[in-house]
Amino acid sequence: MRVVSPLLLASVVSGATVAAFDAAGLQGIIERRLPQHAGKISFSSLQGGGDSFVVREGNSSGTVSVSCTSTSACARGLYTYLTEVGGVDIFWTGSRLHELQTPLPKVTSPITGASIVPYRYHFNTVTFGYTTAFWDFDQWSLLLDWLALRGVNLPLAWVGFESVLIPTLKEYGLSDAEIADFMSGPAFLPWNRFGNIQGSWAGPLPTQWVEDQAVLQKQILARMLELGMTPILPAFTGFVPRAMATHYPNASIADGSNWDGFPTVYTNDSFLDPAEPLFAQIQRTFLTKQQEAWGNITHFYTLDQYNENDPLSGDTAYLASVASGTLASLRAVDPAAVWVMQGWLFFAAEAFWTSERIEAYLGAVPEPDAMLVLDLYAEAQPQWNRTDSYYGKPWVWCQLHNLGGSLGLAGNLPHIFEGPVDALHANGSTMVGVGNTMEGQEPGNEIVYGALLDQAWSAAPLNVSDYVLKRATRRYLLKEVSPELEEAWSIIGTTIFSNQDPDTQMTIRSIIDLPPALSGLTNLTGVIPTKIPYDTNATLQPAVKLLWQAQQKTPSLRAAPEFAFDLVEFTRQLLANRFLELYSALVGVQSSAVSTAHDVATAGAPLVALLADLEALLQTNEQYLFSAWVRDATRWAHGNATYAAYLEYEARNQLTLWGPDGQIDDYASKQWAGLVGGYYAVRWQAFVDALVDAKTTGQAFNATDFSGKMLQLGKTFDTQRWGTQPNETWGTKGDSFEVVGSILERWT
Structure with missing residues (x-):
C-alpha cells in the first residue's frame, strides 16, 4: 500500500471556498431555536487549522462563550453545549432547543472538540x-x-x-x-x-x-x-x-x-x-x-x-x-x-x-x-x-x-x-x-x-449503549431515564440498530407496501430487504411494551412529542413484522390441498384487520400523514386547480407506480395514513378475495391477471385528488396512546 503525503489531503481542502467567520449566522440559530437566550451566547474566532472549538463561561454572569477555528466548528461547539450541558436537542421531527433552561446552565470547565476529518x-x-x-x-x-x-x-x-x-x-x-x-x-x-x-x-x-x-x-x-x-x-x-x-x-x-x-x-x-x-x-x-x-x-x-x-x-x-x-x-x-x-x-x-x-x-x-x-x-x-x-x-x-x-x-x-x-x-x-x-x-x-x-x-x-441512553435522556427531556426506558433503548440499540449483516442492515422493507403475491416477498435481501434480522418476540415486542410501561409510570412522557413519535414508530414496526407472520400463515393455508375457501378467508381476515389498526395508529401522528406529502406538493400550485392536480399526481406516482406503468412500483413506498388505508389495504383485501375465489372455483390463483388488476388500481389511485374519498382528513385523528394501548392488547 501507498504511504500518502499529508500535502495530498491538504490540497483538496484548499479547494474549498472557506467562508469568513460569521457570528451573525450562528446568532441566527439562537434567534430561531432558542430566542429567550439571544445575547447570552457569544462566538469568537480561534487561530489554528482544522475545525475545533472551546466552550467556556462568558465574561458576564449567565453567559456562555464559544470560540472556534471555523463557523462550522462554532455551530458544533454550540450543539455540544446544548446537548451535553443543557440536555436539549434538535430532531428531524422538530426542535426542542427552546426548552433550554433559564438562566443558562453553567460550563463548570472548558469543553473542547475537534473534527477528525475536514x-x-x-x-x-x-x-x-x-x-x-x-x-x-x-x-x-x-x-x-x-x-x-x-x-x-x-x-x-x-x-x-x-x-x-x-x-x-x-x-x-x-x-x-x-x-x-x-x-x-x-x-x-x-x-x-x-x-x-x-x-x-x-x-x-x-x-x-x-x-x-x-x-x-x-x-x-x-x-x-x-x-x-x-x-x-x-x-x-x-x-x-x-x-x-x-x-x-x-x-x-x-x-x-x-x-x-x-x-x-x-x-x-x-x-x-x-x-x-x-x-x-x-x-x-x-x-x-x-x-x-x-x-x-x-x-x-x-x-x-x-x-x-x-x-x-x-x-x-x-x-x-x-x-x-x-x-x-x-x-x-x-x-x-x-x-x-x-x-x-x-x-x-x-x-x-x-x-x-x-x-x-x-x-x-x-x-x-x-x-x-x-x-x-x-x-x-x-x-x-x-x-x-x-x-x-x-x-x-x-x-x-x-x-x-x-x-x-x-x-x-x-x-x-x-x-x-x-x-x-x-x-x-x-x-x-x-x-x-x-x-x-x-x-x-x-x-x-x-x-x-x-x-x-x-x-x-x-460506545453504542452510552450513546443511545444519552440520546434518549435528551430526547425526552429527562434528568435520568427510568429502568423501563433504559431497558427498552438497550434492546433497541443493541439489536435493531446494531445489525451487522451487510445484506439486511439497510432499512427493512415491509411486505405491506409491496404488491401482493403468493411468493417472492419474504426473506429478501439486497435492494429491497424484507428479511427481519432479529427475533421480533424477543426484541421489538418487549421494547414496545417497556416504552408503554414507561409512560404509565412517568405520565410526563406523554408531553414529549419525540416520545409519542417513538412509541408510534416502534409500534408501527411491530405491526409490520406481525403482518409478515400473518401473510406466511395465509400462504400456508392457501397452499394446502385440503383447505377450503372458508379457511382461506379466515386466515386472510387478520391481515386486513391489522392494516385497519395500522391506519388508525398512523393517523395519530403528523409525521405519518400521506395528506401532508400531498399538501406539500399542491401548495406550490398557488391555488391553480389544474396545476395542483398535476403536482398531486407526481406526489402519488412516486410513492406507488414510480413510472407510467409501474416500472419500479412501490420502491418509494411509505407506511403513511391514507396510503395504508386507501391503497395497501385495498390491494391486500383484493388479494385475499382472489385467493378465496380460487379456492371456491378450484382454479389456480392467476398471478398475471391479478398483477394487471393491481396496475390498474395503482393508476386509479394516482389520478385521485385528496379529499374525494370517504374519511380523508388533512390533519391527525385520534390519540396515539389510546390506539397503541389497544394494539398491544390485540397484537402482542
Whole structure:
C-alpha cells in the first residue's frame, strides 16, 4: 500500500471556498431555536487549522462563550453545549432547543472538540426527490440548522438546477418544446439529472415550478453560507435532449442505456461526449450562468455520468478521455474546481467497473485536489478498500442506509462508530470526510445519521449503549431515564440498530407496501430487504411494551412529542413484522390441498384487520400523514386547480407506480395514513378475495391477471385528488396512546 503525503489531503481542502467567520449566522440559530437566550451566547474566532472549538463561561454572569477555528466548528461547539450541558436537542421531527433552561446552565470547565476529518457531508442526489421534492423554506430551515449544529460543512445543493440548465440549452438553439420533451416532472427530477430518465409521463415541467425552485435555491444557499457551509453545486453532465443531435449533427452524441425497464421514450438519454469541444462550451455557459444566478460561492461541483448507466465503451482509453474531458471543462471555467462524484457506480455495476477501468477513469484526473469521491455505501459495501483508497483520490466515508425513503427500522451503530475511524487510519488512506448519503431521510432512523456525524467529532469510536441512553435522556427531556426506558433503548440499540449483516442492515422493507403475491416477498435481501434480522418476540415486542410501561409510570412522557413519535414508530414496526407472520400463515393455508375457501378467508381476515389498526395508529401522528406529502406538493400550485392536480399526481406516482406503468412500483413506498388505508389495504383485501375465489372455483390463483388488476388500481389511485374519498382528513385523528394501548392488547 501507498504511504500518502499529508500535502495530498491538504490540497483538496484548499479547494474549498472557506467562508469568513460569521457570528451573525450562528446568532441566527439562537434567534430561531432558542430566542429567550439571544445575547447570552457569544462566538469568537480561534487561530489554528482544522475545525475545533472551546466552550467556556462568558465574561458576564449567565453567559456562555464559544470560540472556534471555523463557523462550522462554532455551530458544533454550540450543539455540544446544548446537548451535553443543557440536555436539549434538535430532531428531524422538530426542535426542542427552546426548552433550554433559564438562566443558562453553567460550563463548570472548558469543553473542547475537534473534527477528525475536514469534511462532513450530507445528501444524496435522489434525496431531493424522495424527501425534499416539495419542501418549502421552513422545512429546509429546520434541516439546515440540524446539519449546522451537527457540524456539516459540505452539503449538496441541487434545488433550482433546471433554472440554469434550461436557458443554457436555449443558448445552443434548442426550442422550448425540445427542452420540454427532455425535462422530467418535479418528483422525478433527480433521475433526469442523473441521465436515467427523460420526459414526463404527467406532462411538461411547468415554468412556474422552475421559477419557484430558483427562488427557493437562493434562500437555501444564503442560509448554507451564513452557517459556514460550502455548497456543492451541480455542473453540466453531458446529458442533453435528443434534439441536440439534430442541431449539432457532427458532434459525438449517443443514446445511453435503458434504465429499469422504462420505455425508450422515457429513458436512453442522449449523452454528449466530454471530449467534444461542444461539451466544454456548454459547460462554460452553464457554470457562468450558475455563478450569475447564485454567486461565486464554491469550487465544488457534483457530476455523475454513470449512475446506473452503462458507459458506451469499456475501453480504458475511452473512459480516461471522458474523465479528462470532464475535468478540463470544469477547470477551464474554475481553475480550483473539485469534481465531486458518487462512488455508487463502482458497487452497483461492479462487473463492469473492474479495477483496471476504475483506475483508468480516476487516473485521468491526475491533480490530487481536483476530485472528491463519495464512497456511497461504505457502511456495508465499501469500495475504498478494493480500489486502493480510490487510487489516491480524496474520498468520503458515507452511509447510504436507506433506499427509496422506506420507513423500516434498521442500522449498524457499531460499524458507524468503528468503520470511519478504522478507514481513516488505514495504511495509505486518503479519506477526508464522513457523510450521510441516504436516498430518503425518514425520522424513525434519524439516530443512525446523527450518530455518523457525531463520530466525526470523536477520535475514538463512540460506545453504542452510552450513546443511545444519552440520546434518549435528551430526547425526552429527562434528568435520568427510568429502568423501563433504559431497558427498552438497550434492546433497541443493541439489536435493531446494531445489525451487522451487510445484506439486511439497510432499512427493512415491509411486505405491506409491496404488491401482493403468493411468493417472492419474504426473506429478501439486497435492494429491497424484507428479511427481519432479529427475533421480533424477543426484541421489538418487549421494547414496545417497556416504552408503554414507561409512560404509565412517568405520565410526563406523554408531553414529549419525540416520545409519542417513538412509541408510534416502534409500534408501527411491530405491526409490520406481525403482518409478515400473518401473510406466511395465509400462504400456508392457501397452499394446502385440503383447505377450503372458508379457511382461506379466515386466515386472510387478520391481515386486513391489522392494516385497519395500522391506519388508525398512523393517523395519530403528523409525521405519518400521506395528506401532508400531498399538501406539500399542491401548495406550490398557488391555488391553480389544474396545476395542483398535476403536482398531486407526481406526489402519488412516486410513492406507488414510480413510472407510467409501474416500472419500479412501490420502491418509494411509505407506511403513511391514507396510503395504508386507501391503497395497501385495498390491494391486500383484493388479494385475499382472489385467493378465496380460487379456492371456491378450484382454479389456480392467476398471478398475471391479478398483477394487471393491481396496475390498474395503482393508476386509479394516482389520478385521485385528496379529499374525494370517504374519511380523508388533512390533519391527525385520534390519540396515539389510546390506539397503541389497544394494539398491544390485540397484537402482542
